[in-house]
Every structure is written in structure tokens, then in C-alpha cells.
Amino acid sequence: MPHPYDTYDAPEVLDRREGPHGEVVLRRHGELLQIIANGCFLMDTSDGRSERLLVDAALNALDGRPEPGLLIGGLGVGFSLAHAAADSRWGGITVVEREHAIVDWHLRGPLSALSATALADPRTRVLETDLVTYLHETSDTYDAAVPRHRQRARLDGHGRQRRPVLDGRTGRLRKGVETRRGTGGMVGTALSGI
DSSP: OOOTTOOOSOOEEEEEEEETTEEEEEEEETTEEEEEETTEEEEESSOOHHHHHHHHHHHHHTTTOSSOEEEEEOOTTSHHHHHHHTOTTOSEEEEEEOOHHHHHHHHHSTTHHHHHHHHHSTTEEEEESOHHHHHHHOOOOOSEEEEOOOSSOEEOTTSOEEOOSBOTTTSSBOTTEEEEEOGGGOEEEEEOOO
């Protein structure tokens, strides 16, 4: 079975923009869409299992809490949002994305094919702001929070490669991905020790 990257064609740049945190690029490589930030690969549309598993882990940790609110840290290619919106148990879904270009690619660009239904869901709202700034300034409360993350190799603060969140052999979250309960009963899916 061919892998989505089994092509020798160079990626095609669909859009390139300067944002508040540098350059963001949307590329097509074969059938995949890729987001590149400041020359570094962030994510693509090849596989959203880890994002779906993180959303499910957060919901399962809420023990049947009625209509919980979910905060998603970053829109990315939209896997977390689409998965959350497909589950009627979530009462509200807020996505905080700091890059206007990424939001625009979902509203009017190629990524809309992945997220149009979720963005049209009345439970969904997308805020264009920095997540840390938002968390310091908001009075909104949420029952659960999931990070946007890169499934592929990530670097720690010392330039060393960190393990991906998803175990490629089993298709499950790696050991060290935990669901934690914070103050007020909020659940967060945490990436510890990886």
C-alpha cells in the first residue's frame, strides 16, 4: 500500500503569509496538505488518530458530565475540531488559534474540506488570539482542554528529538499521555515525560 508521501514531486506552495509569529505556508504534497511555520514542518493531513484519541481521552475522563465545554489549543489542520464536533456530547467547543492564515485556510481555503461542517456547528467558536494570552485574560471556563501538537518528531528545548504522541505500531496513545484533573474539575490531556 503506498504511503501518502510516496511521491517524488516537490510540494506545491498554495499560500504563504507573514503573521505575528513569522511565516506560515500551506503546501500540497501529493494528496496531503501541510502547514509549515518559519520553515519547520508542523503538521499535515496524513493521519489524525492522535488528535482524535486526545479528544476522546478528555471526554472519557469527564465521567458523563452533561454538555461539557472543550478548549482546543490551536486549529492546525482541523482534526481535533472535526472529531469533537462530530460528538454530540460536547456542549461547546472553543478553538484558540493565533495565526489568521490558518483560520482563513479553514474558512475560505483548502482546509475547509476538513472543517466546514465543524465550523458551521453552533457549538463551535474560533478565537484568533494567542492561547497563553487568552488563558490569562479570559473569564470563560471549560471542562476539558486538549493541545494541538505535532504527531511527527518534535524537539525539546535542547534540540533533541522527542517521541511522537501516537505509537505507530499499536495506533494508541503512548505511555506518558495522561488525562489530568485540575482545579474546578477541568480535565486536560497532558503530554508528560515525552
